[in-house]
Amino acid sequence: MSLPPTPPGGTTPGLVCAHHHLYSALARGVPGPAVAPTDFLSILESIWWKLDVALDLEAIAWSARLGALEALESGCTAVIDHHESPHAIEGSLDVIADACAEVGVRVSCAYGVTDRHGPDGAKAGLAENERFLRAGGHGLVGVHAAFTCTDDTLDAAAGLARDLEVGVHIHVAEADTDDGATERLAGLTDDRWLLVHGVHLADDHGLSGTIVHNPRSNMNNAVGYARPTRFTNPVALGSDGIGASMLDEFRVAFARLRESDVTAGADTAWSWLEAGWQLMPAALDDRVTWSYDPIEPWAVAYTTDVRALEVVVDGEVVLADGRATRVDGAEIRARAAEQATRLASRMSP
């Protein structure tokens, strides 16, 4: 199938967001907590762990549609998602995969297993990963983080991933709350794992897998700077749920790198963006035409408004003149706003 004529502007393959939470797309429409959280754990407790228990499959679907739409509009054609909805576990990964397929965005799904809701909750999370992957779904086995899981759950998730020949997608050492993760995950990891954040990992932590750096999220949660250049692991870039504008995330990654080392080049942060293609190689076949030319590291690092004009996925134009072609973007935004209101009404104060 020949591709349609290309509009003027630089082109790249589809960009990859190596760590996303599509379920967080509705959070902007939910009022903030009455008392401002003061640290990482209280941010989880007062915002995310109230939102995730209120999610049902309908809210998940609209959140995923909105997140996928925003990814596409940013030239991101492949999202590696990490999902949690403790009261709507079974079938949740299908809902997310279907929503992304509707919009025309590739997705790797994972359910974040945790013992926060007891052993039955952990078992249900493992079962959802297994059900989805055995049915042919594209994804990884998800784990929230070592600090919310028992050793038995970590072993079970690692074992399931080995059986299914995929990696584990897990938050690691995002904050000092997760101290001890290195020791508890030692011997379980392999090169297919995604180790998300790694802010508080030692330089020689010894874990295998790709470190996913989320610089904007780390700043937002005041957990520190991961200094990814110190690791021997591959490093990729994620948004941690704050959209999927990967050129923007690259700029933040570059600025943060320069803050710690003024001699650093844009190529380093760009290589983290490119590492996404090792994780989702299908995105290499996609084509994004941008509003700016050339799309190369130094130029993009200092050009703050580069928009995706056209996106081709699997030979189909799924974004034309900056607008999604398969879905009505205005309708998705309107319905997602309604769902955010409904979600807020279901959340405990």
Ligand SMILES: [Zn+2]
């Ligand atoms: Zn995350």
